[in-house]
Amino acid sequence: MDNDDALVLRTEGLTKRYGDRVAVDGVSMTVRRGEVYGFLGHNGAGKTTTLRMMLGLVRPTAGGATVLGHPAGRPDTTARVGALVEGPGFYPYLSGRDNLRSLAHYRHLPRTEVERVLSLVDLTARGDDAYKGYSLGMKQRLGVAAALLGDPELVILDEPTNGLDPAGMADMRELVVSLARDGRTVLLSSHLLTEVQEICDRVGVIDHGRLLREAAVTDLRGGITVRLRATPHDTALAVATRLAGPGGVRTLPDGALGVDLPASAAPDLTRALVTAGADVHEVAPSERTLEEVFFEMTTPGARATRPESTTSPKEPVS
Numbered sequence: 270m271d272n273d274d275a276l277v278l279r280t281e282g283l284t285k286r287y288g289d290r291v292a293v294d295g296v297s298m299t300v301r302r303g304e305v306y307g308f309l310g311h312n313g314a315g316k317t318t319t320l321r322m323m324l325g326l327v328r329p330t331a332g333g334a335t336v337l338g339h340p341a342g343r344p345d346t347t348a349r350v351g352a353l354v355e356g357p358g359f360y361p362y363l364s365g366r367d368n369l370r371s372l373a374h375y376r377h378l379p380r381t382e383v384e385r386v387l388s389l390v391d392l393t394a395r396g397d398d399a400y401k402g403y404s405l406g407m408k409q410r411l412g413v414a415a416a417l418l419g420d421p422e423l424v425i426l427d428e429p430t431n432g433l434d435p436a437g438m439a440d441m442r443e444l445v446v447s448l449a450r451d452g453r454t455v456l457l458s459s460h461l462l463t464e465v466q467e468i469c470d471r472v473g474v475i476d477h478g479r480l481l482r483e484a485a486v487t488d489l490r491g492g493i494t495v496r497l498r499a500t501p502h503d504t505a506l507a508v509a510t511r512l513a514g515p516g517g518v519r520t521l522p523d524g525a526l527g528v529d530l531p532a533s534a535a536p537d538l539t540r541a542l543v544t545a546g547a548d549v550h551e552v553a554p555s556e557r558t559l560e561e562v563f564f565e566m567t568t569p570g571a572r573a574t575r576p577e578s579t580t581s582p583k584e585p586v587s
């Protein structure tokens with residue numbers, strides 16, 4: 270159980286309806302202090318609307334959000350939360366630096382704060398260029414810099430890598446990880462599963478407005494699938510079934526067995542096969558990616574139909 274000091278954000282039954290459309294449907298989620306939390310969902314799943322309710326920008330139809338111990342949107346809380354939601358609004362003809370200065374001025378923050386955040390996002394050298402001349406990556410970074418003004422405890426970023434090229438995405442990921450390393454909590458939304466898998470500690474998966482699951486990335490990915498070829502086949506099947514249960518073993522299209530096991534159990538399988546007198550030709554464990562798990566969760570019947578063993582084997586033995 271999470272105690273409230275460890276939580277920077279909690280929503281309970283958060284719901285938003287637009288006419289007949291339910292954009293967010295009873296979402297209860299928790300973000301813990303110091304973590305990078307990935308809010309995952311397809312386009313239109315309800316991520317942005319949820320984030321906007323957390324920031325007090327949209328009024329919930331039902332339920333509520335508590336941010337840093339207070340109801341969402343309270344002015345004293347807002348100052349401790351930095352956000353980049355749905356693209357930053359900057360003056361195109363002002364420089365990046367002057368755009369930040371005007372925001373800092375409005376919030377009574379010193380100019381040194383502008384230099385601090387420019388440096389954090391690596392824009393010090395280009396700070397005097399007009400915003401309209403920035404690349405998309407620089408614009409995103411300036412948006413993050415604006416979110417970091419005032420050194421917020423919680424940083425909320427909506428699709429921070431949207432539209433960035435691979436190098437820009439890598440820079441943004443590095444920046445997010447460094448924010449958490451420095452003790453901030455980061456909540457980011459994304460539909461990019463590899464990205465979330467790489468940088469997030471926990472994730473919430475939202476689909477059609479509903480939170481399907483909230484868990485640590487490692488827990489969500491669960492165990493491994495082992496591709497097994499051993500003879501005699503009957504012995505292999507019996508051993509695999511003993512370790513994985515009848516539901517955890519299936520025959521793959523090429524005749525090999527697919528065996529679902531806990532993450533570190535591949536050596537147990539090999540040992541048990543050898544003890545049972547089987548000849549082991551192949552034991553190839555592959556981890557389930559977050560993408561596979563997400564696909565299974567958000568596509569009815571996907572477990573039965575997804576392509577088998579699409580990830581590369583890591584420990585071939587034969």
Ligand SMILES: Nc1ncnc2c1ncn2[C@@H]1O[C@H](COP(=O)(O)OP(=O)(O)OP(=O)(O)O)[C@@H](O)[C@H]1O
Nearest residue numbers: 287290291292310311312313314315316317318319
């Ligand atoms: N102001 C609004 N009026 C009517 N419907 C809205 C409004 N804002 C959002 N919606 C609808 O609510 C649903 C959720 O939208 P939302 O923007 O929260 O999804 P999302 O997960 O952030 O998607 P994306 O990744 O495409 O931004 C969508 O069906 C959207 O059309």
